Amino acid sequence: MKSINPQVATIKESIFSKMTALARVHQAINLSQGFPDFEGPSFIREAIAEASKDHRLGQYAPMPGNPYLLENLGHHYKNQYDLNYSDKEITVTNGATEGIMVTSLALIEPGDEVILFEPYYDSYPVAAELAGAKIKIVTLKGPDFCWDSEELEKAFSSKTKLVYFNNPHNPTGRVFTPAELKELSELVIKHDAYILSDEVYEFLTFENHKHIPIMKLPGMRERTITTGSAGKTFGHTGLKVGWLAASEPITKAIRMVHQFNVFSVNPMAQYAVATGLEHVGTYIPEFQSLYNQKRLLLKEILLEAGFSPCETQGTYFTLVPLPQKAIDLGHTDISYCEELIKKAKIATIPPSVFYRKSQEGTKYLRFCFAKSENLLNKTRVYLKSMLLA
Ligand SMILES: Cc1ncc(COP(=O)(O)O)c(C=O)c1O
Structure with a gap:
């Protein structure tokens, strides 16, 4: 049979589908894909x-x-x-x-x-x-x-x-x-x-x-x-x-x-x-204020658990550097992301998939805070156990 377009053969499965599927298997809280889990307007x-x-x-x-x-x-x-x-x-x-x-x-x-x-x-x-x-x-x-x-x-x-x-x-x-x-x-x-x-x-x-x-x-x-x-x-x-x-x-x-x-x-x-x-x-000011509360809640949870999140100026994502302990253990974003799903039951995105030139992405995880307060609060306990482990 003749080959398919080689350009298409290089395309990988989207990381969002991958992480959402893995989150489902491990019944993890899904903070990976960028979509709200709560009712919109x-x-x-x-x-x-x-x-x-x-x-x-x-x-x-x-x-x-x-x-x-x-x-x-x-x-x-x-x-x-x-x-x-x-x-x-x-x-x-x-x-x-x-x-x-x-x-x-x-x-x-x-x-x-x-x-x-x-x-x-x-x-x-x-x-x-x-x-x-x-x-x-x-x-x-x-x-x-x-x-x-x-x-x-x-x-x-x-x-x-x-x-x-x-x-x-x-x-x-x-x-x-x-x-x-x-x-x-x-x-x-x-x-x-x-x-x-x-x-x-x-x-x-x-x-x-x-x-x-x-x-x-x-x-x-x-x-x-x-x-x-x-x-x-x-x-x-x-x-x-x-x-x-x-x-x-x-x-x-x-x-x-x-x-x-x-x-x-x-x-x-x-x-x-x-x-x-x-x-x-009327909608946009409410939308911004709601997401700002979520941004601050996730920041508080991450700080409390001992992480040092980057500042989110816009969007509903926060990048979080891998803890030094994880780096010392030889973790990259991908291996740490898998640990988080399996051990702490929290799914995030390993950002190295968004890089081609540098290794910068291996040092971070991406958290999505477009999630209900209840779900974000659940991560509080799980994340703490992760950093202490
Ligand atoms: C930067 C960026 N562009 C485009 C899209 C896709 O938008 P849409 O769902 O309207 O196709 C997304 C979705 O996550 C995004 O983050």
């Missing part, structure tokens, strides 16, 4: 129930997206960031994941170079390489997870087509500063590249950290493709409704790929998201 489910009564929403939605949702996404960018996006510049996708894939396929030609910051969201390298790109990596080094300016500048060349950028950043919890955004945008412009700005955690920032979309910076409106995710924002990850905001010419190209990928996205879910966007004024 009822207006989303009520809107889906309402949509289910309209037979027209049982048929294919328009390819670029439901007009009501496109309009409300336009309002979203205007109200939140004072940016104007028309319905010709927004495409509704099957989650941000589809947005990442179609952007990669629409822009990248074989031999183009792309830049990824490690640790990266694991769909970026797969999408980039399936599209034929050569990957250049820039490492965000702990404990503050800033890039090295020299390393960043060196990663760019005349062949750089696309930069994958995630802000607020999973898994480090960084919210990049205006100075960092300026530095990155100037390099993107200098090298005539595009940037895919993954902003699925746009509303999850804490304390004085503020999210600034990179498309707002001078000269970036025409070069930025921004992706967002309703699943993350509205606490219902199963919705799988995302979007891409980009200039009209880029949007045209993206839609050509989207058309022959999924064609269109579930119309009832789109209706629910459009309705949800009408609630952001």
